[in-house]
Amino acid sequence: MNKKSPSMLIGIDMKSISQEIEIIKKELAAAVAAITHETSLEAVRVAFLGRKGKIADLMEQLKSLSVEEKKIVGPLLNQLKTEAQEQLDACATTLKEKELAQKKLLQKNFDVSAYRYNELKGTSHIYTQIIADLEDVFISMGYDIADGPEVENEYYNFESLNIPADHPARDAQDSFFLEKKGMMLRTQCSSVQAREMEKSQPPIAIFCPGRVYRQEATDQTHDFLFTQAEILLVDKNISVSNLLATAHTFLRKIFDNETLEIRVRPGFFPFVEPGLEIDASCPFCTTGCSVCKHTRWIELLGTGMVHPNVLRSSGIDPTIYSGFAFGMGIERIAMIKYGINDIRLFHSSKIKFLNQFS
Numbered sequence: 001m002n003k004k005s006p007s008m009l010i011g012i013d014m015k016s017i018s019q020e021i022e023i024i025k026k027e028l029a030a031a032v033a034a035i036t037h038e039t040s041l042e043a044v045r046v047a048f049l050g051r052k053g054k055i056a057d058l059m060e061q062l063k064s065l066s067v068e069e070k071k072i073v074g075p076l077l078n079q080l081k082t083e084a085q086e087q088l089d090a091c092a093t094t095l096k097e098k099e100l101a102q103k104k105l106l107q108k109n110f111d112v113s114a115y116r117y118n119e120l121k122g123t124s125h126i127y128t129q130i131i132a133d134l135e136d137v138f139i140s141m142g143y144d145i146a147d148g149p150e151v152e153n154e155y156y157n158f159e160s161l162n163i164p165a166d167h168p169a170r171d172a173q174d175s176f177f178l179e180k181k182g183m184m185l186r187t188q189c190s191s192v193q194a195r196e197m198e199k200s201q202p203p204i205a206i207f208c209p210g211r212v213y214r215q216e217a218t219d220q221t222h223d224f225l226f227t228q229a230e231i232l233l234v235d236k237n238i239s240v241s242n243l244l245a246t247a248h249t250f251l252r253k254i255f256d257n258e259t260l261e262i263r264v265r266p267g268f269f270p271f272v273e274p275g276l277e278i279d280a281s282c283p284f285c286t287t288g289c290s291v292c293k294h295t296r297w298i299e300l301l302g303t304g305m306v307h308p309n310v311l312r313s314s315g316i317d318p319t320i321y322s323g324f325a326f327g328m329g330i331e332r333i334a335m336i337k338y339g340i341n342d343i344r345l346f347h348s349s350k351i352k353f354l355n356q357f358s
């Protein structure tokens with residue numbers, strides 16, 4: 001009942017399918033002409049030849065035609081399919097040829113001697129690395145990190161540290177004084193001691209790294225600018241044995257050497273009493289080498305028990321509290337640890353030098 005009569009189909013449906021075929025042919029020609037790369041080629045293939053594409057759609061309509069009609073329209077549709085396939089294949093070939101030609105052109109113009117940009121990889125400066133290592137050690141022992149100004153006044157750099165204006169110890173540290181009276185570039189990080197002790201009452205445990213300046217002729221082991229770290233511990237019942245244990249522990253950690261020993265000699269620094277100098281056994285040899293200048297010992301730390309005058313001038317009662325302080329040169333530690341032979345390399349900005357610590 002539902003079936004359409006053959007004559008009607010030939011009259012209406014065959015005509016519309018034929019028209020449709022013509023339309024699709026034109027659409028296909030336009031779509032193929034617009035293809036510029038593989039992705040658009042694939043999109044056109046799917047739109048026309050895909051399982052749900054335009055041609056498959058017509059094939060579906062073919063089912064409802066009579067056998068005679070199929071005999072006429074079927075070959076037309078098959079021809080359309082073949083043509084579409086051929087056109088897309090031809091297009092694919094053209095695309096490949098174009099790509100190949102492009103590659104050949106690039107190869108032809110490729111200059112093997114052309115400059116190649118070498119990407120520079122950044123790394124933290126050796127200062128930053130050593131200071132971070134030291135900070136790790138002292139933070140693990142309960143110390144805080146403290147900071148102070150590089151442009152300092154004479155009071156914190158000298159007076160508060162038991163170095164009055166006429167004290168000969170001022171000569172040992174030829175200073176850069178600023179035009180503004182009483183102001184200078186700090187010669188030592190010990191200036192932070194007094195600043196921190198003024199701020200709070202003990203217990204005080206600080207690690208203070210920073211740049212210091214001294215007016216000296218430069219050579220392989222001296223520079224007018226270098227980096228120090230000052231360590232200060234003030235509390236009740238602090239003695240020289242605490243000082244020695246702390247020095248021993250952190251030197252072993254920093255040089256990553258569990259058998260490192262320390263040796264103590266008397267030293268003079270106006271802000272400590274007694275004043276000491278600590279040497280470490282050479283981490284690189286047991287019989288003498290070029291690093292320890294064949295002595296087996298390396299001078300590393302200035303240290304001592306904080307002078308009662310220093311505690312007093314910062315408002316801390318020396319009859320209740322005592323403490324120790326250390327000073328060390330960061331460059332010296334790095335030079336020994338990494339075998340660096342010239343202190344001036346540290347702020348030379350030489351990439352070859354800096355890259356070794358990446």
Ligand code: PHE
Nearest residue numbers: 188190269302303325326327
């Ligand atoms: N500030 C001293 C210096 O620069 C080092 C030092 C610090 C010595 C603390 C003793 C105690 O030489």
